[in-house]
Amino acid sequence: MPVWLIPIVYTLGSLVAALALPRIEHALDLPLDLGISAGSALAVQSAIASGMMALTGIVFSVAFVMLQFSAVTYSPRFASRFARDPVLFHALGIFFATFSYSLAAAAWVDREGSGRVPAISSAIAVAMLFVSMVTFGLLLRRLGDLQITNTLRYIGDQGRDVIKQTARSLAPWSGARGGDRATQPAPAPVTQVLRHAGSPRYVQRYDIPRLIGLAQGAGACIEVECAVGDMMMEGSVMLRVRGGAGTIPEAALRGAVRLGADRTFEQDPKYPLRLLVDIAIKALSPAINDPTTAVQALDQIEDLLRRLARHELEDGRLADASGTVRLVFPTPEWEDYLALAFDEIRVFGATSVQVMRRLRSALVGLAELLGEHERAASIERYLRHMDAAIEHSPFDEQDRAAARQEDPQGLGLTR
Template identity: 65%
Template sequence: MPVWLIPIAYMMASMLLAGVLPRVEHALVPHVDLGISASSALAALSAVASGMMALTGIVFTVAFVMVQFSAVTYSPRFAARFANDPLLFHALGIFFATFSYALTATAWVDREGTGRVPIVSWLVCVVMLVASLLVFAMLIRRLADLQIGNTLRFLGDRGREIIAEGFSSAYDAPPTHPARAPDAPEGPPTQTLRFGGSPRYVERLDIPALAALARRAGGRVVMGCAVGDMVTSGSVLLRVHGGTAQIPEAELLRAIALGLERTFEQDPKYPLRLLVDIAIKALSPAINDPTTAVQALDQIDDLLRRLARQKLDVGRVRDAEGTLRVVFPTPNWEDYLSLAFDEIRMFGITSIQVLRRLRAALVGLEELIIEDERAGPVRRYIAHIDAAIEGSSLDELDRGSARREDPQGLGLSR
C-alpha cells in the first residue's frame, strides 16, 4: 500500500469505530456513572480534537526539518529515506485517527438530552491520545538518525546487506553450470524491446523470469540497460538473439522494474554513491569538514573489502542445461574503485587527512587481495594517488605527510 494512504486508512477506521462503538455501548452496556458530567466529557473530547490538530502541525514541521536537513547536509537522494519513512505516515495516521474519533464521539455525549456519557468510547479516546503521545516521542527520537555516524552506518549496513544477498544468490538467478559446448555467437537480434514513456530508472531485473522467457523462445536475452540506469523514450531495454518465437512484450516488461528513483535493491553501487556524495559535500569549501569525509571512507573501505572477495561477473546466466540465456551488464572491480575514490581524490586533494585515509584504504585492499588479479588496479590507483599528491599545491613537508597511510586520517602514521 502506498505510504500516503496510511493516514487515510487510520482516519476512516477511527470514524467507523466512533460511529459503531457508541451505538453498541448504548444498546448493550448499562449506564456507568464514574462521576464525569456530560459537559466535562464534551470539553475533554473537544480539547483532544483541537489539540491533535496542533500536534499534527508540529509533526509536519519535524518532518520538514528532517527532510531539509538530510537533503542539504548529506544528499538530496538521501532525503527520500525520511520523506518515505513509514513511521512518519503511521504517526500522522494515529493523529488523524485520534482527531476524527474525538470529533465523532462528541455527537454521543448527552445525546437527546439524557446527560449520558458513553464512558467506553470516552476511555478509548484517552487511550488513543496516550498512543499519539508515545508515537510523537518515537518520532522525535528518530531525529537521532540525523547524526552523521548513524547516517553513515545506515548506508554501510544497506550496502553490506546488498552485497551479502545479491552476490550470494547471483541476483536470484538459477544455478549456473559450465556450458556443455562453447556459447553460440549472438548473431543478429530477432526481437528488440524499446522503452516508451517518461524517463525512469531501472530498479530491479527479474533474472529468473527473463531466463525462463529466453528458454521458452529458444534464444538469449541481452540487456541493453543495467540496474541504476535511466531509460528514456526509445532506449533499448533488451534484445533477443537467436529466438525461434516472439516473446510478448508485456511479459518482458514485467521482468524489468522501473521507477522514479534509484533504489538499493540489486544495486551495490548506490550505497557507495551516497557515501561518496556525503564525503564530497563535506569537502566543499562551504562546509570544509574533512573528518566527515574520513568517516565516509571508513564505510567505503569496508564495502570494497567485501566486494573484493565476491565474484563480480554475475551477468551471464545459464539454464539447467548450461545454455547461456541472459546477459546483463555488471560493474567490474575498476568501476567500483573509480566510483569509490575518484571524486573524493579530486575534491580532497588539499586535505592531508583525507589523502592519508584514502591511501590507508588502498593499501589495506592491496594487502587483502595481494595474490589476486584485482591487486593490479589497486596498485595503479595507489600510484595515481601518489602522483596527484606530488602535483598538488601542498609543500614538500605536507606531501610527505600525505603519503603516509593512516586509518584515522590524522591519528597514527603507519
C-alpha cells in the same frame, strides 16, 4: 499501498469507530460509569481533539524542516527515503485518528440532554491520546536517524545487504562464468529489439528467473542493454533477443524489467557507494568544509569494497540448468568500483591532508586483504596515481610527507 493512503485509512477507521461504539453502548445500556460529569468528559475530549491538531502541525513542520536540512547537508536522493517513510505516515495517521475519534465521540456526551457519558468511547479517546504520545516519542527517535553517523551506517547496511543478496540470487544461474560449464555458441542474429516507451524511468531491478525462463522457452538468448541504475528514455534499447524459434511477447519482456522514478538499493551495489561518495564530496565542498564526515564516509566505503573484493564479480552471463547462456547483462568490473568509490573524493579532497591519509589507509588495507590476487594490481596503480597527485598538490614538502602516510583516522594515528 501508497504511503499517502495510510493517514486516510486511519482517519476513516476512527470515524467509523466513533460513530458505531457510542451507538452500541447506548443500545446495550451498559452500567458503566467513569465517575465524571458530562461537562468534564466533553472538556477532556475537546481538549484532546484541539491539542492533537496543534501537536500534528508542530511535529510535522519540524520533521519536514529536518528533512530539508538533511537534503541540503547529505544528499537529496537519500533524504527522499524519509519523506516516503511509512513510519512517518503511520504517525500522521495515528494523530489524525486521535483527533477525528475524539471530536466525533464528543458529540455523544450528554446526548439530548441526558447527562450520560459513553464510558467505553471516552476511555478509548484517552487511550488513543497515550498511543499518540508513544508514537510521538518513536517518531523523534526515527528522526534521529538523520544524524550523520546513523545516516552513514544505514547506507552501509543497505550496501552490505545488497552485496549479499545479489551474490545469492545469481548463484543458481552462474554456470556461464568463464565459459567452463556453459555452451558458448556463436552469437545468433537479433530477432527482437525492445525499446522503452514513455516518460524517463530508472531501471530498478531485473526479474532474472523470469528472463531466463522466457529465453529458455523460446530457445533464445536475451541481451539486456540497460544496467540497473540506468535512466531509460524514449526509444532507449532495453533488451535484444538473439536466436529462438518464436517471438517472446513484448508484455512479458517489459514485465521482467522493473522501472521506477528513482534508483533503489535492490540489485545495485553501486548505489550505496554513490550515496556515500555524494555525502563525502558535499562535506568537502568549500561551503561546508567538513573533512571528518568524508573520513566517516570512507569508513563505510572501505568496508563495502572489502566485501566486494572477496566476491567473484559476475561477468554478466547467466545460464539455464543445461549450461546454455540465456541472459547477458552489463556488470561493473573491479576497476569500476574503485573509480566510483575513490575518484571524486580524491579530486575534491586533494587539499585535505586528512582525506589523503584516510584514502591511502583504505587502499593499503584493500591491497593487504587481496594479497596476490590480480585485483591487487589495480590497487597498486591507484596508489601510484594518488602519490603523483600529492606530489603535484599545493602542499609543502612536510605536508606531502604527511599525506603519503596512511592513517585510518585521517589525522591522529599514523601507521
